[in-house]
Amino acid sequence: MRMAARAGTLIGAILLAPAAASPAIYPPGHYAVDAQSTSVHFHVKAVIGKYEGNFRAPSGAVTIDTARPDRAAIDISFPLESMTTGDSSTDALLKGGSFFDMAQYPTVRFSAPDAPLVDLQGETKIAGELTMHGQTQPLTLTVHLVGVTPDEAPGLSTLHFTGTMAVERSRFGMGFGRPFVADKVDLTVDAIFRRS
Numbered sequence: 001m002r003m004a005a006r007a008g009t010l011i012g013a014i015l016l017a018p019a020a021a022s023p024a025i026y027p028p029g030h031y032a033v034d035a036q037s038t039s040v041h042f043h044v045k046a047v048i049g050k051y052e053g054n055f056r057a058p059s060g061a062v063t064i065d066t067a068r069p070d071r072a073a074i075d076i077s078f079p080l081e082s083m084t085t086g087d088s089s090t091d092a093l094l095k096g097g098s099f100f101d102m103a104q105y106p107t108v109r110f111s112a113p114d115a116p117l118v119d120l121q122g123e124t125k126i127a128g129e130l131t132m133h134g135q136t137q138p139l140t141l142t143v144h145l146v147g148v149t150p151d152e153a154p155g156l157s158t159l160h161f162t163g164t165m166a167v168e169r170s171r172f173g174m175g176f177g178r179p180f181v182a183d184k185v186d187l188t189v190d191a192i193f194r195r196s
Contacts, residue, residue: 025117025120025148026064026069026072026117026148026159027064027157027195028064028065028066028069029063029064029157029195029196030061030063030195030196031061031062031063031064031157031159031193031194031195031196032060032061032193032194032196033058033059033060033061033062033076033191033192033193034191034192034193034194035056035057035058035059037190037192038056038058038189038190038191038192039054039055039056039189039190040054040055040058040078040187040188040189040190041053041054041187041188041189041190042054042055042185042186042187042188043185043186043188044169044181044182044184044185044186045181045182045184046177046180046181046182047179047180047181048180051085051090051094051181052085053083053084053085053086053090053091053094054083054084055078055080055082055083055108056078056082056083056084057078057079057082058076058077058078058079059076059077059079060074060075060076060077060109061074061075061076061193061196062074062159062193063075064117070116070117071114071115071116071117072112072115072116072117073112073113073114073115074110074111074112074113074115074126074128075109075110075111075113076109076110076111076191077107077108077109077110078107078108078109079106079107080095080100080102080105080106080107080108081095081102081106083095083100098176098177099133099169099174099176100132100133100174101133104134105132105133105134107131107132108130108131108132109130109131109132110128110129110130110131110139110141111128111129111131112126112127112128112129112141115127115128118143118144118145118161119145120145121145122144123142123143123144124142124143124144124145125140125141125142125143126140126141126142126143126163127139127140128140128141130165130167130172132172132174133172133173133174134173135171135172135173137171137172139165139167140165141163141164141165141189142163142164142165143161143162143163143189144161144162144163145159145160145161146160146161146162147160148160157194157195158192158193158194158195159192159193159194159195160191160192160193161189161190161191161192161193162188162189162190162191163188163189163191164186164187164188164189165186165187165189166184166185166186166187167184167185167187168183168184168185169183169184169185170183
């Protein structure tokens with residue numbers, strides 16, 4: 001009897017345990033990106049040295065609709081004006097016509113209108129589209145949940161994610177400098193969203 005009771009308790013606990021990426025963890029609503037706390041770090045290998053820096057001051061949001069509480073819409077843009085490597089001459093080169101051509105294409109955008117909610121543990125693959133240098137290509141962002149902060153005030157939850165993505169810049173018409181500068185660009189995301 002005791003063994004049966006324990007087995008029943010264990011089965012009940014498993015059935016009641018929260019599933020990965022439970023919608024209850026992510027209340028429906030509009031989560032605006034925290035422009036001050038969010039950045040994307042980029043790293044590109046070169047024959048001599050490397051290029052690396054950060055995209056900052058994004059705009060956009062993650063939206064979870066009450067009609068589809070198990071999915072999210074992501075739309076984030078970074079102004080190229082905010083991109084920095086810490087060296088003004090390198091910044092000017094990257095923002096110029098040989099690379100990003102900021103004067104004609106002032107933003108970099110990632111969107112995923114039908115993204116899965118990020119699992120509570122492990123990684124989640126989010127298929128979306130990256131737009132830069134006037135071209136849009138499908139890419140996958142690998143995301144980890146850092147944490148969910150309970151409401152700091154009524155209705156103001158905070159979500160914290162990290163993520164990675166590899167981009168072949170030549171696919172976006174930015175092949176200048178190859179093979180002395182690598183085609184592959186590694187991106188590391190650290191993003192915070194606040195429910196508004």
